[in-house]
Amino acid sequence: MSEAAVKYRLIKKDKHTGARLGEVTTPHGTFQTPIFMPVGTQATVKSIAPEELKEMNAGIILSNTYHLWERPGDDIVAEAGGLHKFMNWDRSILTDSGGFQVFSLAKLRDISEEGVHFRSNLNGAPLFLSPEKAIQIENNLGADIMMSFDECPPFFESYDYIKKSVERTSRWAERGLKAHQRPNDQGLFGIVQGGGHKDLRQLSARALTSMDFAGYSIGGLSVGESKAEMNHVLEFTTPMLPENKPRYLMGVGSPDALIDGAIRGIDMFDCVLPTRIARNGTCMTSHGRLVVKNAKFARDFRPLDENCNCYTCRNYTRAYLRHLFKTNETFGLRLTSYHNLYFLLDLMRQVREAIKNDELLDFKEAFFEQYGLNRENPKNF
Amino acid sequence: MSEAAVKYRLIKKDKHTGARLGEVTTPHGTFQTPIFMPVGTQATVKSIAPEELKEMNAGIILSNTYHLWERPGDDIVAEAGGLHKFMNWDRSILTDSGGFQVFSLAKLRDISEEGVHFRSNLNGAPLFLSPEKAIQIENNLGADIMMSFDECPPFFESYDYIKKSVERTSRWAERGLKAHQRPNDQGLFGIVQGGGHKDLRQLSARALTSMDFAGYSIGGLSVGESKAEMNHVLEFTTPMLPENKPRYLMGVGSPDALIDGAIRGIDMFDCVLPTRIARNGTCMTSHGRLVVKNAKFARDFRPLDENCNCYTCRNYTRAYLRHLFKTNETFGLRLTSYHNLYFLLDLMRQVREAIKNDELLDFKEAFFEQYGLNRENPKNF
Ligand SMILES: [Zn+2]
Ligand SMILES: [Zn+2]
Numbered sequence: 001m002s003e004a005a006v007k008y009r010l011i012k013k014d015k016h017t018g019a020r021l022g023e024v025t026t027p028h029g030t031f032q033t034p035i036f037m038p039v040g041t042q043a044t045v046k047s048i049a050p051e052e053l054k055e056m057n058a059g060i061i062l063s064n065t066y067h068l069w070e071r072p073g074d075d076i077v078a079e080a081g082g083l084h085k086f087m088n089w090d091r092s093i094l095t096d097s098g099g100f101q102v103f104s105l106a107k108l109r110d111i112s113e114e115g116v117h118f119r120s121n122l123n124g125a126p127l128f129l130s131p132e133k134a135i136q137i138e139n140n141l142g143a144d145i146m147m148s149f150d151e152c153p154p155f156f157e158s159y160d161y162i163k164k165s166v167e168r169t170s171r172w173a174e175r176g177l178k179a180h181q182r183p184n185d186q187g188l189f190g191i192v193q194g195g196g197h198k199d200l201r202q203l204s205a206r207a208l209t210s211m212d213f214a215g216y217s218i219g220g221l222s223v224g225e226s227k228a229e230m231n232h233v234l235e236f237t238t239p240m241l242p243e244n245k246p247r248y249l250m251g252v253g254s255p256d257a258l259i260d261g262a263i264r265g266i267d268m269f270d271c272v273l274p275t276r277i278a279r280n281g282t283c284m285t286s287h288g289r290l291v292v293k294n295a296k297f298a299r300d301f302r303p304l305d306e307n308c309n310c311y312t313c314r315n316y317t318r319a320y321l322r323h324l325f326k327t328n329e330t331f332g333l334r335l336t337s338y339h340n341l342y343f344l345l346d347l348m349r350q351v352r353e354a355i356k357n358d359e360l361l362d363f364k365e366a367f368f369e370q371y372g373l374n375r376e377n378p379k380n381f
Numbered sequence: 382m383s384e385a386a387v388k389y390r391l392i393k394k395d396k397h398t399g400a401r402l403g404e405v406t407t408p409h410g411t412f413q414t415p416i417f418m419p420v421g422t423q424a425t426v427k428s429i430a431p432e433e434l435k436e437m438n439a440g441i442i443l444s445n446t447y448h449l450w451e452r453p454g455d456d457i458v459a460e461a462g463g464l465h466k467f468m469n470w471d472r473s474i475l476t477d478s479g480g481f482q483v484f485s486l487a488k489l490r491d492i493s494e495e496g497v498h499f500r501s502n503l504n505g506a507p508l509f510l511s512p513e514k515a516i517q518i519e520n521n522l523g524a525d526i527m528m529s530f531d532e533c534p535p536f537f538e539s540y541d542y543i544k545k546s547v548e549r550t551s552r553w554a555e556r557g558l559k560a561h562q563r564p565n566d567q568g569l570f571g572i573v574q575g576g577g578h579k580d581l582r583q584l585s586a587r588a589l590t591s592m593d594f595a596g597y598s599i600g601g602l603s604v605g606e607s608k609a610e611m612n613h614v615l616e617f618t619t620p621m622l623p624e625n626k627p628r629y630l631m632g633v634g635s636p637d638a639l640i641d642g643a644i645r646g647i648d649m650f651d652c653v654l655p656t657r658i659a660r661n662g663t664c665m666t667s668h669g670r671l672v673v674k675n676a677k678f679a680r681d682f683r684p685l686d687e688n689c690n691c692y693t694c695r696n697y698t699r700a701y702l703r704h705l706f707k708t709n710e711t712f713g714l715r716l717t718s719y720h721n722l723y724f725l726l727d728l729m730r731q732v733r734e735a736i737k738n739d740e741l742l743d744f745k746e747a748f749f750e751q752y753g754l755n756r757e758n759p760k761n762f
Contacts, residue, residue, distance in 0.1 A: 042708040043701070047715070072679065072704040080682055080700060088696045298453065301461055315469045319461060320424070323453040327423040330711050334428070 006187025026144035031059025082142030187214030205240035274340035288372035387568025407525035412440025447479035463523030568595030586621035655721035669753035
């Protein structure tokens with residue numbers, strides 16, 4: 001067997017938590033973990049150029065298989081020379097499997113052992129995704145890290161349903177591994193499901209870790225359950241995963257959840273949150289969220305965040321950003337998107353630094369306090 | 382009297398046309414003319430960062446007094462330290478007077494000798510602009526070059542009306558000059574009106590050139606008349622203007638009109654055209670317009686314009702741009718806006734080079750031919 005496409009190296013563990021400082025190497029470079037991955041759903045991180053992602057030290061971004069399959073089509077991306085070339089990004093890329101979109105967006109789906117029949121979210125056309133089809137699309141896209149096709153049932157689905165679903169997802173994972181045509185360029189991750197049930201997470205993890213995946217995702221979280229529940233599931237799930245492979249928590253991007261996830265041994269995170277809220281003018285700052293559209297910022301000539309060194313904060317004021325949002329200028333959401341992504345990438349840099357110094361719990365306490373944990377509105381996170 | 386805020390130096394005239402190579406110096410730098418000025422209506426050149434405008438060698442941009450007066454308010458811009466600081470642009474800025482917006486956008490306007498009563502285009506509120514008020518707003522904004530408040534009557538308005546309007550615009554110009562509070566930082570231009578009538582243009586030019594303006598605009602063109610008519614008016618109007626001051630043709634931005642204007646002795650141009658059409662996916666290329674949304678570009682992996690060296694053309698394909706437009710991604714219009722602005726700024730660089738070498742007519746012929754002059758659709762310009 002040739003060399004693995006994706007390698008993980010554990011550099012150091014935090015003395016007081018499960019957090020790990022590590023390094024992932026793919027055919028498109030090496031990045032340190034824990035890391036946050038900006039999301040470029042349609043082969044673009046909304047309103048941000050690849051060069052700007054590099055300025056922020058992004059090492060890997062995520063793109064969505066389902067969306068690219070529909071538009072422009074994975075055949076066109078393949079013809080362009082793959083996703084990296086198509087979108088002008090020469091660092092690492094991760095693609096999901098399309099499963100999450102099928103189960104969250106699509107109507108009238110019909111799940112069988114073979115796969116899922118459903119209707120296009122775009123135009124209602126009948127579509128079919130199976131483990132083999134998802135891998136085929138992901139092979140065409142050519143990301144460095146690919147996800148297995150899984151079912152993502154609601155967190156509060158019945159135990160019996162989740163158990164059946166976990167078993168099927170494991171069979172689908174095996175079929176996906178077999179279908180994978182580019183193991184030398186692309187690493188495939190398995191996705192551990194099981195809702196809030198420890199024994200089902202164990203069932204899922206055992207099945208998947210018995211197969212040779214390049215890493216493991218934890219799916220079925222951040223889908224409506226409380227943060228305490230999510231943390232609880234992470235606490236008992238990450239120890240079921242091998243130490244020599246990266247662990248990826250899907251769909252999580254609020255600052256507190258990133259820190260709490262790192263503490264529980266997660267290496268990789270992604271979420272649309274920073275860019276989605278940025279488009280409403282909502283910014284993450286070291287003192288909590290700030291809605292820059294608000295009237296009180298009309299004559300506020302300070303930067304978004306005085307502790308931030310990003311392009312936006314170095315050059316623009318809250319008053320200017322408010323003006324751009326009030327006049328619907330796209331440059332406004334470009335600037336807030338830049339800041340929010342920078343903020344999370346820089347947060348993860350600080351998390352890595354804290355692990356290095358065995359200070360992650362102190363860092364968490366100080367960060368939470370300043371971010372507003374004890375203030376009126378804990379939703380501020 | 383202290384030194385003028387805006388100086389013009391004539392470097393060289395083209396041997397075969399009225400075109401002039403020159404240099405304008407303002408408190409924020411020096412740029413060569415003929416030049417195209419990108420438009421940043423709301424204190425932002427739509428979707429483009431100031432650093433990107435510098436990459437394109439933009440020396441001066443335009444912003445709109447009427448829009449900034451309404452939002453965020455000239456008082457806020459003044460409090461921010463002026464428009465340059467507010468929008469993070471340290472090269473030259475030109476502001477119009479608001480007159481064009483009043484006469485083109487506003488409903489229910491009431492013109493008197495004193496000024497114009499009209500209703501806000503935003504919220505219907507009653508507003509009043511006079512020569513003094515316009516200058517006061519422009520002084521607050523702090524652009525390097527300001528425009529006098531003028532009336533811009535329709536090109537095909539009656540001779541008698543245009544004559545009365547020209548006379549009033551001259552009286553308004555004089556009042557504006559008197560009201561101007563920052564002659565050491567900001568240069569004020571007079572605006573020559575007169576529709577298509579040579580004697581009225583003469584009347585306007587005589588009145589304005591008898592006053593001490595830093596430069597002269599030619600207004601009332603590109604408002605519906607044919608390009609032949611516009612060129613005809615330019616031919617007899619520019620000779621009425623002093624050689625030692627810059628000449629600015631307002632609202633013109635199609636490649637043919639820029640070249641034809643330069644040939645007739647115009648130094649400065651502005652227009653929303655390049656960014657406006659870019660937002661529809663329409664791109665100016667050396668072979669004419671290209672609508673990148675079209676289905677035929679789905680698998681076209683060439684750059685927008687193979688002769689273009691801009692960021693967009695160096696890094697992205699037509700297929701990728703089409704994908705971004707089909708998925709409504711703002712990064713698409715950012716990339717096409719970048720290209721169109723670069724295209725016009727680079728066109729003007731070539732025009733200046735051609736004047737230097739007394740080759741402007743040859744350049745025009747070659748450019749027009751390649752751009753598609755003799756093809757089916759002359760609207761291609
Ligand atoms: Zn910032
Ligand atoms: Zn270009």
